[in-house]
Amino acid sequence: MLKKIDTRELKIGMVVEKMDRSWLEHPFLTNRKKITSYSQINKLLEYSIDEVYINIDLGLDVEPEEDIEEETEPEIEIFEPEPPPPPIPPPSPQTYRPASSPDPVVFEEELKVARIVQKEARFVVNDVMHDVRVGKNIEGEKVSKVVGEMVDSIFRNRDALASLTRIKGYDEYTFVHSVNVCALCVTLGRHLDFDPEQLRQLGIGAMLHDTGKMMVPIEILNKPGKLTDREFLEMKKHPIYSAEIMARTNGISEQAKTVAIQHHERYHGNGYPYGLKGDEIQLFSQLTSIIDVYDAITSNRCYSKAMPAYEGIKKLYEWGRTDFNLPFVESFIQCLGIFPVGTTVQLDSSEIGVVISINHEMILRPQVILLFKDEIRRYPTPVIVNLSERTADGGRFARTIMRPVNPAQWRINVEQILAKVG
Ligand SMILES: [Fe+2]
Missing domain, CATH: 1.10.3210.10 (Hypothetical protein af1432)
Known part of the structure; x- marks a missing residue:
C-alpha cells in the first residue's frame, strides 16, 4: 500500500515508491528506493522534493509520534546545567x-x-x-x-x-x-x-x-x-x-x-x-x-x-x-541593509538585478548589477547602477526597488554573479 508523506518524515528503512517528479528531476537512478541513510533524505530535500509516496508493504511505515515516545523512548534524562557563570560587564554604552x-x-x-x-x-x-x-x-x-x-x-x-x-x-x-x-x-x-x-x-x-x-x-x-x-x-x-x-x-x-x-x-x-x-x-x-x-x-x-x-x-x-x-x-x-547583498530585485524601471553592495546612508538604495531590461529582455552585458543616483535634472531618483524577486524564476545564479563582481 502506498502512503503520501512529508519528505521530512522519512526514516531509514522506509521504501520510497514514487515521487511527483519525473525521473530526470530526482536524484535516484530508479523511482523505487529503500532509504538507507540520512544523506538520501537530505538529497531529496535538496531537489525540493517535499512529499513522497512510501510503500508500507515493502518497508517501514510512519509511526504515530505518541507511540514512538511512549513505547520506544527510554526515560527522559533530566538535564540540570551548572549555574550560569557570573555576568561579564558589557562594553560601555x-x-x-x-x-x-x-x-x-x-x-x-x-x-x-x-x-x-x-x-x-x-x-x-x-x-x-x-x-x-x-x-x-x-x-x-x-x-x-x-x-x-x-x-x-x-x-x-x-x-x-x-x-x-x-x-x-x-x-x-x-x-x-x-x-x-x-x-x-x-x-x-x-x-x-x-x-x-x-x-x-x-x-x-x-x-x-x-x-x-x-x-x-x-x-x-x-x-x-x-x-x-x-x-x-x-x-x-x-x-x-x-x-x-x-x-x-x-x-x-x-x-x-x-x-x-x-x-x-x-x-x-x-x-x-x-x-x-x-x-x-x-x-x-x-x-x-x-x-x-x-x-x-x-x-x-x-x-x-x-x-x-x-x-x-x-x-x-x-x-x-x-x-x-x-x-x-x-x-x-x-x-x-533591508535588501542584503545577493538579493534579487525588480526596479520601478522593470529592470531586474542583484544587490551587490549596501549603501549605509540610504539602506533602500544599494548598488545593483542589472541583468534584465525587463521580464523578458536580458542585458547583453550586465550594468552596475547606484540607486542613490538621481535623474539628469537632479530631481527624483532614477531607479527605485519595487520588490524582491525569486532568482530561480529568471535563472539567475546569484553566487556566480557575486563571484564575478569581485
Ligand atoms: Fe547552537
Missing part, C-alpha cells in the same frame, strides 16, 4: 554608536582578499570540528589568528566579508554556519563601533559557538525530521559542551566562552540552557543569538529550506519583539 568612518578599501578590491580569508576560516573550522569529534583539544591560536584576519578585513571594508556569507553550502552546514556567524558578528560589531580586540573576542566566541554539536550523536544532529523530546534534550546540551571545549583551549577568554554558552538564551527568558533574560545575557551573546538565527533560517538545513535574505530579515524583525533585544535587531538590519 558609548561604544554602541554606529561606525561612520569611510572604508579605506573599496568593496570590489576587498572582496578578493575576503574570499581567501573566508576559505582559510572554513579550513580552520573544519579542523576544529574534526578535533572535537575525535576527542582532541582544539588549536586556539589558529582560531584566534584567522578571526584576527577577519577583523582586519572588516576594518578595510565593512561589507566584503559579510557579502560572502550568502554563498551557502548544503552538506557542511555546521562548518559554513560557524564561519558565517563569525563574519556577520564581527561586521555588526564594527557597525556598533567596538574596538578590534572586542571584535576578536566576539568573533572567537561566534566561530566556536557550535563546536559542542560535534559531541551530539550524528543521527540527532543530521536528523531531517522533528526531534523527539529526548533528542531535543540532548541537542540542548551543545552550548554547555561548546563552553567546556573552549575552557580546555589555550587563549580563549571568558567573554568568548560566554558567547558560546549563551547563544541560545532568549531576551525574554524563553531560551536555554539557563533561561536567562534581558541583560543577564551578555551583550555579545545577544548579538550572536540574532545572527545565529538569521544565518540558520537563510541556509538549507537537513530539516528546512533556506528562506531568501530579505525574508530572513522580516522574520528577525518579527521575533525581535519576543526573542531578541529589538534595537540590536534593528542595528543588524541597518548594517546588512
Whole structure:
C-alpha cells in the first residue's frame, strides 16, 4: 500500500515508491528506493522534493509520534546545567554608536582578499570540528589568528566579508554556519563601533559557538525530521559542551566562552540552557543569538529550506519583539541593509538585478548589477547602477526597488554573479 508523506518524515528503512517528479528531476537512478541513510533524505530535500509516496508493504511505515515516545523512548534524562557563570560587564554604552568612518578599501578590491580569508576560516573550522569529534583539544591560536584576519578585513571594508556569507553550502552546514556567524558578528560589531580586540573576542566566541554539536550523536544532529523530546534534550546540551571545549583551549577568554554558552538564551527568558533574560545575557551573546538565527533560517538545513535574505530579515524583525533585544535587531538590519547583498530585485524601471553592495546612508538604495531590461529582455552585458543616483535634472531618483524577486524564476545564479563582481 502506498502512503503520501512529508519528505521530512522519512526514516531509514522506509521504501520510497514514487515521487511527483519525473525521473530526470530526482536524484535516484530508479523511482523505487529503500532509504538507507540520512544523506538520501537530505538529497531529496535538496531537489525540493517535499512529499513522497512510501510503500508500507515493502518497508517501514510512519509511526504515530505518541507511540514512538511512549513505547520506544527510554526515560527522559533530566538535564540540570551548572549555574550560569557570573555576568561579564558589557562594553560601555558609548561604544554602541554606529561606525561612520569611510572604508579605506573599496568593496570590489576587498572582496578578493575576503574570499581567501573566508576559505582559510572554513579550513580552520573544519579542523576544529574534526578535533572535537575525535576527542582532541582544539588549536586556539589558529582560531584566534584567522578571526584576527577577519577583523582586519572588516576594518578595510565593512561589507566584503559579510557579502560572502550568502554563498551557502548544503552538506557542511555546521562548518559554513560557524564561519558565517563569525563574519556577520564581527561586521555588526564594527557597525556598533567596538574596538578590534572586542571584535576578536566576539568573533572567537561566534566561530566556536557550535563546536559542542560535534559531541551530539550524528543521527540527532543530521536528523531531517522533528526531534523527539529526548533528542531535543540532548541537542540542548551543545552550548554547555561548546563552553567546556573552549575552557580546555589555550587563549580563549571568558567573554568568548560566554558567547558560546549563551547563544541560545532568549531576551525574554524563553531560551536555554539557563533561561536567562534581558541583560543577564551578555551583550555579545545577544548579538550572536540574532545572527545565529538569521544565518540558520537563510541556509538549507537537513530539516528546512533556506528562506531568501530579505525574508530572513522580516522574520528577525518579527521575533525581535519576543526573542531578541529589538534595537540590536534593528542595528543588524541597518548594517546588512533591508535588501542584503545577493538579493534579487525588480526596479520601478522593470529592470531586474542583484544587490551587490549596501549603501549605509540610504539602506533602500544599494548598488545593483542589472541583468534584465525587463521580464523578458536580458542585458547583453550586465550594468552596475547606484540607486542613490538621481535623474539628469537632479530631481527624483532614477531607479527605485519595487520588490524582491525569486532568482530561480529568471535563472539567475546569484553566487556566480557575486563571484564575478569581485
Ligand atoms: Fe547552537
